[in-house]
Amino acid sequence: MKLTHHLDDATLVRYAAGDLDEAFAVIVSSHLAMCEQCRKASHDAEELGGQMLEAAEETAVNEDAFAKLMAAIDEQNQANVDGVDAQNVHQFPKKRAAISGDVPMPLQRFLGSQIADIEWKKVAPGISKHDIDLGKDVPSSLYLLNIAEGQAVPEHGHGGMEMTLILSGAYTDRFGRFGPGDIADLDEHVEHQPIVEAGAPCICLVATEKPTKFKGLVERILQPIIGI
Ligand SMILES: [Zn+2]
Known part of the structure; x- marks a missing residue:
């Protein structure tokens, strides 16, 4: 499936942090089921979010932490695009879409x-x-x-x-x-x-x-x- 319009980084970070209302979370998880590119970005957001939390325990989070997180995600995405991180790509499921039917799995319930x-x-x-x-x-x-x-x-x-x-x-x-x-x-x-x-x-x-x-x-x- 060739997709043109994706989730933005801020949405992925909010999703990873559990900060989205359920209606929006259902849409995000449904898109993730259909989009390998955003699954990869979502994984990066979770990982970086975890790192940020660890760092926050040591030092107070300053005001530009969010901007830094965004920059780090962009950097990592670029690294992935460049193939630097290609050895990790296999960790992501090729398909999480519905086994049967045409409704994305997170929507089937x-x-x-x-x-x-x-x-x-x-x-x-x-x-x-x-x-x-x-x-x-x-x-x-x-x-x-x-x-x-x-x-x-x-x-x-x-x-x-x-x-x-x-x-x-x-x-x-x-x-x-x-x-x-x-x-x-x-x-x-x-x-x-x-x-x-x-x-x-x-x-x-x-x-x-x-x-x-x-x-x-x-x-x-x-x-x-x-x-x-
Ligand atoms: Zn996407």
Whole structure:
């Protein structure tokens, strides 16, 4: 699977530290199941996080520790790309994806193994939704959207951080083309207008922070419709 859009380093570090809400953690683990490159980066983040914790016990963590950690990850990634660390690559499983079915393994406990078996609720013309119940105490929402081929989702911003993982089909927005396995990681200030490619619906998994307020008219209109 050739992926274009990956998890960023800050997300990987937060995931390694157990600092992501469950909805976002499910998206990250699902992407990791589909992406060898991010599995490797995640392993590095865990290792470096451990080293940072050890160092922190000896000396107080200074303000630029995070920046140093990021730089160290970049350095290590570059070393890996350069093949310096190639002897360690075999430690990572070639595939952690589903043994059967087309739903990534970390999602199968919520959805079963087949995308075709998912039940959809129509929420707008050309857009259906499937909510995943993570419990009331989780401060983020997780759901699937099934957007018809050729469909344009109206230009919109977000009430908070939003992360999307494409499971099948593809869409294009001003950030490029997003196909199966690709991640779109958007903060609340980003506006975009995804348009689904012709040929198949786009089925994507979306995690959003539960919005605390709605700033714009478009958000107020869209929120009751698709819950963003
Ligand atoms: Zn990746």
